[in-house]
Amino acid sequence: MSRIVVVSNRTPGKGPTAGGLAVALRKVLMEREGFWFGWSGKLTEQPSETARLEDIEGVTVAQIDLTRDDHHAYYAGFSNSILWPSFHLRLDLATIESHWYEGYRRVNAQFARALLPLLRPDDVIWVHDYHLIPLAAELRRLGARNRIGFYLHIPFPTPDALYAIPNHAELMRDLSRYDLVGMQARRDVAAFTEFAEHQSPSTFVGDNQDHIDFSRTEIDACPIGSEPDAFASLSTSPAATKMVKRMERSLGGQRLILGVDRLDYSKGLPQRVEAYEKLLANNARFRRHVHMLQVAPPSRDTIKEYQETSDTLDAICGRVMGHFAEPDWQPLTYVKRAYGQPSLAGLYRLARVGLVTPLRDGMNLVAHEYVGSQNPKDPGVLVLSRFAGAAEIFPEALLVNPFDTDETAEALRIALDMPLEERLERWQALMAAARKHNVVDWAVSFLDRLAPRGTASSATRDILYLASVA
Ligand code: ADQ
Numbered sequence: 001m002s003r004i005v006v007v008s009n010r011t012p013g014k015g016p017t018a019g020g021l022a023v024a025l026r027k028v029l030m031e032r033e034g035f036w037f038g039w040s041g042k043l044t045e046q047p048s049e050t051a052r053l054e055d056i057e058g059v060t061v062a063q064i065d066l067t068r069d070d071h072h073a074y075y076a077g078f079s080n081s082i083l084w085p086s087f088h089l090r091l092d093l094a095t096i097e098s099h100w101y102e103g104y105r106r107v108n109a110q111f112a113r114a115l116l117p118l119l120r121p122d123d124v125i126w127v128h129d130y131h132l133i134p135l136a137a138e139l140r141r142l143g144a145r146n147r148i149g150f151y152l153h154i155p156f157p158t159p160d161a162l163y164a165i166p167n168h169a170e171l172m173r174d175l176s177r178y179d180l181v182g183m184q185a186r187r188d189v190a191a192f193t194e195f196a197e198h199q200s201p202s203t204f205v206g207d208n209q210d211h212i213d214f215s216r217t218e219i220d221a222c223p224i225g226s227e228p229d230a231f232a233s234l235s236t237s238p239a240a241t242k243m244v245k246r247m248e249r250s251l252g253g254q255r256l257i258l259g260v261d262r263l264d265y266s267k268g269l270p271q272r273v274e275a276y277e278k279l280l281a282n283n284a285r286f287r288r289h290v291h292m293l294q295v296a297p298p299s300r301d302t303i304k305e306y307q308e309t310s311d312t313l314d315a316i317c318g319r320v321m322g323h324f325a326e327p328d329w330q331p332l333t334y335v336k337r338a339y340g341q342p343s344l345a346g347l348y349r350l351a352r353v354g355l356v357t358p359l360r361d362g363m364n365l366v367a368h369e370y371v372g373s374q375n376p377k378d379p380g381v382l383v384l385s386r387f388a389g390a391a392e393i394f395p396e397a398l399l400v401n402p403f404d405t406d407e408t409a410e411a412l413r414i415a416l417d418m419p420l421e422e423r424l425e426r427w428q429a430l431m432a433a434a435r436k437h438n439v440v441d442w443a444v445s446f447l448d449r450l451a452p453r454g455t456a457s458s459a460t461r462d463i464l465y466l467a468s469v470a
Pocket of ligand 1: 021153154224260261262295296297337338339340341344361362363364365366367369
């Protein structure tokens with residue numbers, strides 16, 4: 001069986017791994033030969049041309065260092081100030097400094113040079129996310145003939161947003177150098193197809209670039225998921241129960257509305273708190289009987305737009321507190337820190353409403369984790385943005401337009417008033433969908449499709465299931 005090489009911006013570190021994605025990919029690498037390649041997190045004077053290999057808790061990890069300038073242009077610059085906002089249709093928040101593209105390409109070329117000597121001819125390479133779109137092209141330039149797959153974790157943009165990205169035609173040509181490109185949702189494949197069929201309009205720089213040939217690249221929706229049964233067990237674990245007891249004491253019978261997100265403008269946090277404000281304004285009966293907890297640790301906080309989102313959220317939370325709080329009642333708690341998965345699972349299980357309202361999101365794993373953690377006899381209600389990839393998986397959630405805070409406020413009211421019978425019916429359908437789209441199956445089926453013809457092995461699935469249950 002061929003080895004698997006996973007490539008992502010960062011490699012997993014020591015200690016408990018945060019996300020389900022990292023857990024699933026670690027499992028793949030522990031069961032099959034291969035390694036994980038990426039940036040070490042270190043900034044050095046000279047870029048490293050060879051990778052350092054290390055065994056991290058049973059997984060071989062190969063890492064390189066980047067220079068400070070290259071890292072800035074590649075990560076905070078092109079990836080997170082141009083690609084991230086454009087792919088999330090927030091051109092108003094993009095900073096278009098086209099010179100960052102050179103740093104982005106330089107880092108991708110550095111990744112390719114350091115990775116190439118580690119490769120065997122039949123290795124299967126799986127590249128992750130928007131930081132590394134040019135990697136296959138750079139590897140092929142150096143002579144690699146391996147099967148190479150790419151997974152886009154964020155949404156694919158509409159053609160207009162794509163055209164706003166400097167060098168977008170070159171990036172799309174880079175995508176055509178992959179054998180398989182996986183996207184989160186059918187919506188993303190449709191946006192890609194629209195681009196592929198029409199390609200870029202002419203620019204003033206000259207006539208249009210050559211037509212990009214995608215005929216050798218398979219493109220499909222492969223929605224990622226979580227480990228719902230693992231979250232089900234975690235949600236009643238001692239660590240989760242400890243968190244639940246603490247919260248129950250402080251809630252004193254109030255029903256909990258919960259939001260859990262990285263602090264990012266794509267997650268719709270200010271709009272979400274505004275919707276809660278409207279719920280309290282329009283329905284006095286809920287005051288003193290509900291409490292909103294928003295958990296949102298800062299991320300990418302060297303980027304100005306992230307600081308501004310944080311300031312806006314602070315201001316709106318302050319406004320809601322000023323308006324509705326009383327000496328003996330607080331309408332909301334806003335916590336800016338990360339929690340371990342057991343604590344999160346406990347909070348998910350306790351919450352009557354999981355409020356997941358990104359303005360646009362590739363998938364949104366919090367929605368999956370919330371569903372997995374519910375008490376099967378008394379489940380809560382998922383209020384979910386239509387613009388998350390998860391909306392295609394979870395039609396039985398209360399789907400809302402997150403920009404319409406009146407609609408979200410009304411969905412909150414419906415969720416809080418929903419009788420047990422309807423909650424049970426909706427949750428059972430949601431849990432079945434979360435299981436069907438679990439992250440282990442996702443990884444195995446992507447790798448099966450990427451494997452050279454005739455070598456796909458569904459035995460891997462059985463091995464991974466055993467590892468996941470163990
Ligand atoms: P993210 O934008 O990070 O991921 P999401 O899918 O919600 O968004 O994943 C967040 C993960 O971080 C979840 O596993 C969650 O448990 C964890 N997390 C969030 N807040 C936390 C906190 N306070 N403490 C601890 N853990 C916390 C990107 C894309 C998504 C896509 C994923 C996976 O933007 O659309 O679903 O990749 O493909």
